[in-house]
Amino acid sequence: MNYWLMKSEPDAFSIDDLKNLKTSPWDGVRNYQARNFMKEMKMGDTVFFYHSSCKVPAIVGLASVNKEAYPDNTSWDETSPYFDLKSTPDNPRWFMVDIEFISKLPTPLTLKDMKNDPVLSGFKLLQKGSRLSIIPLSDEHAQYLIAKMT
DNA sequence: GCCAACGTTGGC
DNA sequence: GCCAACGTTGGC
Structure with a gap:
C-alpha cells in the first residue's frame, strides 16, 4: 500500500466536490512524471488531497484509489481544455485514476x-x-500525518 | 500581481 | 543533443 499527495485548485475541484461526488476521475494531468506516478497507483492506495493556489494551501482530506490508471479521454476531446493533439484512443498519451472520498479534515x-x-x-x-x-x-511521513489528523 | 523554479518546445 | 525561449505552476 502506497501513499500519494494529489494537488488540486479548490476553485476547480475541491475536497467538498469529491465529498459530494463520492468518487471521481482525476483527469487533466499533463505532466509525464505525475502521469507515471498515477500508473504506479494501486487499488486502495491512500491519497492526501491537497488544495493549491489558494488562500491557505493545505492537506484538506483523505481519499483512496478505486480505479487504477486508464486512458484520460479528455486528451482527445477537442472541446476539452486538456485536449492534446498527440493523444488518441489507439495511442493514449495521458492517463487518469479514479479516487474515492474518505474524509475531510476538521482542521x-x-x-x-x-x-x-x-x-x-x-x-x-x-x-x-x-x-x-x-x-x-514515504510510509513514515504518511503515517505521521495520519496520526496528526486524529 | 510578482516572480522563482521548472518542464517543454523547437531551431540549430 | 544542446540550450534559449517560452509557458505554467504555485507560494507569497
Missing part, C-alpha cells in the same frame, strides 16, 4: 505548519519550487 494540515515540522524534512511537497501535482510520500 487542514497547512503547508506552513508542515514546513515548520522537522519530522517532514525531505518531503518533496515542501521543497522550494516543487510544482509536481502528484507526489509520493
Whole structure:
C-alpha cells in the first residue's frame, strides 16, 4: 500500500466536490512524471488531497484509489481544455485514476505548519519550487500525518 | 500581481 | 543533443 499527495485548485475541484461526488476521475494531468506516478497507483492506495493556489494551501482530506490508471479521454476531446493533439484512443498519451472520498479534515494540515515540522524534512511537497501535482510520500511521513489528523 | 523554479518546445 | 525561449505552476 502506497501513499500519494494529489494537488488540486479548490476553485476547480475541491475536497467538498469529491465529498459530494463520492468518487471521481482525476483527469487533466499533463505532466509525464505525475502521469507515471498515477500508473504506479494501486487499488486502495491512500491519497492526501491537497488544495493549491489558494488562500491557505493545505492537506484538506483523505481519499483512496478505486480505479487504477486508464486512458484520460479528455486528451482527445477537442472541446476539452486538456485536449492534446498527440493523444488518441489507439495511442493514449495521458492517463487518469479514479479516487474515492474518505474524509475531510476538521482542521487542514497547512503547508506552513508542515514546513515548520522537522519530522517532514525531505518531503518533496515542501521543497522550494516543487510544482509536481502528484507526489509520493514515504510510509513514515504518511503515517505521521495520519496520526496528526486524529 | 510578482516572480522563482521548472518542464517543454523547437531551431540549430 | 544542446540550450534559449517560452509557458505554467504555485507560494507569497
